[in-house]
Amino acid sequence: MKREQMSAILGDTISPDDLDNLRHMVGALSHIPKSQWGFRNHFAPSQADLPSMERLEIAGLAQKGRPYEETHYYHATEAGCVAAGLNKRQTEKALNP
Numbered sequence: 001m002k003r004e005q006m007s008a009i010l011g012d013t014i015s016p017d018d019l020d021n022l023r024h025m026v027g028a029l030s031h032i033p034k035s036q037w038g039f040r041n042h043f044a045p046s047q048a049d050l051p052s053m054e055r056l057e058i059a060g061l062a063q064k065g066r067p068y069e070e071t072h073y074y075h076a077t078e079a080g081c082v083a084a085g086l087n088k089r090q091t092e093k094a095l096n097p
Contacts, residue, residue: 013055013058013059014055014056014059014061014083015052015055017052018052018055018056019083019084021043021045021049021052021053022061022062022076022080022083022084023084024043025042025043025062025074025075025076025084026038026040026041026080026081026084026086026090027039027040027094028084028085028086028090037085037086037090038081038086038089038090038092038094039093039094040094040097041075041076041094041095041097042065042073042074042075043062043073043074043075044068044071044073045071045074047071050071056074056080060077060080061077061079061080061083062074062075062076062077063075063077076094078095081094081095
């Protein structure tokens with residue numbers, strides 16, 4: 001699903017930048033072979049990314065993990081993996097490291 005299509009489904013709450021952070025969280029990036037997507041499931045946000053993580057958490061696409069410096073790690077939920085474009089196998093890999 002394309003970025004614009006996913007944004008239309010999720011509405012105004014989740015921005016395209018939030019989806020980019022979610023994709024980064026699970027390694028679903030253009031420079032990473034699709035066969036490897038889901039190889040990780042963590043995001044250590046900067047202070048600037050915290051509002052994005054909070055929106056993803058409220059939407060049920062990410063959850064707060066253990067503390068990291070002045071913030072926490074965040075991890076994609078199953079719904080977050082789907083929203084990031086992972087297939088079933090990739091989602092299982094992301095959720096069960």
